Amino acid sequence: MDVKEREIENYNISMNRVISDISSIIYGCVDISHSVSTDKYLYEMMDRQYKNDSEYYAAYHDLLRDKLNRYLPIYNDVKQIALYTTNDTIDSGGNYYYIDAQIRNSSWYREVHKLSNKVGLYTYLDKSSDGGGNYVQYISVLRRLTEFTSSSQGYEHVLKIDIDINKLYEIFYRERDYLDLFLVDPQDRVICSTGGRWEKDLSKGFTDFSSLYKSKENSNYLIRTFRSGNFLSGWKIIGVPSSNPVVNASGQSNIYIPCIIFAVTLISSMLIWIIVRSYNYRLKKLHKHMKGVENEKFELIEIARGKDEIGELVQSFNMMTSKINTLINDVYKLQLKKKDLEIQRVQAELNFLQSQVDPHFLFNTLNAVMAICVKNNYEDLTEVIKYLSKIFRRLISWKDDIVTVREEISFTEMYLKIEKFRFLEKFHYEIQVDEEILELKVPKMSIQTLVENACKYGIQSSDGVGIVKIHVRRKGDYLSVDVEDNGSGIEPDKLHDILDMLEKEDSAEKVGISNVYKRLKLYYGDEVEFYINSELNKGTVVHYGIDVSKQHEYAVSLH
Known part of the structure; x- marks a missing residue:
């Protein structure tokens, strides 16, 4: 009933x-x-x-x-x-x-x-x-x-x-x-x-x-x-009603109950066997991979982890292994980055020096030439040799990769004075630097190299009076550097090749603009602004911007 x-x-x-x-x-x-x-x-x-x-x-x-x-x-x-x-x-x-x-x-x-x-x-x-x-x-x-x-x-x-x-x-x-x-x-x-x-x-x-x-x-x-x-x-x-379940349920209950008991017992036994086998299999896999960690093999356990305690343990092991792998990779990449930065710094110096000259021999030679110029009253040549001597002395004494804007501008101006002596009235330069940013830091020779590039490829090929302008200013958290010349400009195809070469990690061309760009990327990562605007017979502007608010973070990450 x-x-x-x-x-x-x-x-x-x-x-x-x-x-x-x-x-x-x-x-x-x-x-x-x-x-x-x-x-x-x-x-x-x-x-x-x-x-x-x-x-x-x-x-x-x-x-x-x-x-x-x-x-x-x-x-x-x-x-x-x-x-x-x-x-x-x-x-x-x-x-x-x-x-x-x-x-x-x-x-x-x-x-x-x-x-x-x-x-x-x-x-x-x-x-x-x-x-x-x-x-x-x-x-x-x-x-x-x-x-x-x-x-x-x-x-x-x-x-x-x-x-x-x-x-x-x-x-x-x-x-x-x-x-x-x-x-x-x-x-x-x-x-x-x-x-x-x-x-x-x-x-x-x-x-x-x-x-x-x-x-x-x-x-x-x-x-x-x-x-x-x-x-x-x-x-x-x-x-x-699709059938008469009331009659079937009451009339056949005596037949179904033993069958149900047998089925429940059989299913329970099978479930217990499956659970025990699953526990044993996963524990063996976990033990094997833990032995691998001792031998510096950080492999993940690729099995269905389940929703029990062993499953949680497998998940925790995989998370730990992944973090260890990530830390090892990060340390390895950081070491490679520091080595690449050191190579870029050395190549920048080599690119400027152009040859491996013994510095003491060079200083002695320059001093001897300067003494002759003083004796013969060659005042202009004396100034040039003096600036050249200062440039080489600064290169020898510079040990830090990061220098103040004041030092970089001073070094760049000595180079420009030598170029002024070289081109005389056919060459002028302008330097505009905000006073409040003189003590901010920039990579060594990041401005001078761009100026040298402007003189070499822009001014030399121009028939008129060459002008190089340097503008260094602060825009919010960014330090903005612009080097402009009124030279012959760059052809669109060649400019495209230059920009394409900048993004190649394995580029063998590690000098000039490429050198500056790659060193900026190494120091400041993807937050670097860098572009080149050029028009034929009108001139070229090379710009870069760096986030000076994070300079301390970059310095810590590279040491």
Whole structure:
């Protein structure tokens, strides 16, 4: 008796659940119809006489397009919302349609005029729009919109909301273990059922529910009706037990119980064996990989880790191994970076010196030449030799890779004075440096090398007076350096090759602009600004910018 009562209770719960879910879908559509019917602005747009298609499309694009579709994301059980009107200035499309002769002859439109209330639920069959000749079933909430229609125009407006019938099938399919369910309309037609067994051949029309069960002995089915007194009057949900589980459960329980006990015992034993085997396998893998860590083999354990304690241990081991690998790689890359930086620094010095000359021999030679110049009153040459001597002395004494702007500008100006002596009146230079940035740091020879490049490739090939301008200023957190010349400029193809060469990690060309760019990248990473602007016969500007607010971080990372 307890089994029978429990089965009946399950049937009732299933029926109540279905009636509640379907009512929620239908009344959701009714709520949409209420919202649309009270939208006075929508009535005004539908009653307006549009002069031409362009005027209507402008109104549609700006105002009408999302008026109806905005409900679809909220009510995902709705397939389409369409508004039909007798206003012939509205072009059919989107969610708005003109009521033409074909629509007037449709069964659903005729049903609208039979409604005793403003709202009704109607189901019908129609051929699909794909041209295949197949029939498609529709369940629609229909409503006449009369709240704000203009009496002067007299247009008729009808709202049609199509329910996604697949949502109803999903509800019935969910309850298939308990009942065969049928949605039946007031004419006793099967509109929707479990599995859709009675709606497969829609070309023959709907099936009457009474014809399905008139010859069956089992008429013990359950019926639930929707709330009476409204547009759902006469609609009902009928549930038919697919078998007689009450009798089977009570009559065969003595046979099933021993089988169930045996099955539970067998399954439990198998589960215990699988769990123990899984534990043993994963522990062996973990032990093997831990031995590998002792021999500096940091390999991950590639097995399904599981959700137990051993799985957590495997995950922790993999995380630890990954972090150790990452730290080792970071340290190795940092060492390579420091070595590459040292190579760049040495190559910058070698590029400027051009040869390996013994410094003491060079100083002695320069001093001897300067003594002769003083003796013979060669004042200009004396100054040049003095600057040249200072340049070489500065190169020998400079040990730091990073120097102040003051030191770099002083060194660069000595070089420019030598160039001035060389070109005389055909060469001028300008240096503009903000006073407050003189103690900020830049890579050694990062300005002088750009100036040398401007003199060598820009000024020498120019027929007029050559001018080199240096501008060093601060822009926010960035130190901006610009070296400009009025030389012959760089051809576009050659400039492209130069810029392309700068980005090549394995480029063998490690001098001049490339040298400066790569050293800046080594010190300041991807935050370096670097570009070259050049026009033929007008000149070239080389710019770089570095974030001086992080200079301390860069210095720490490179030591």
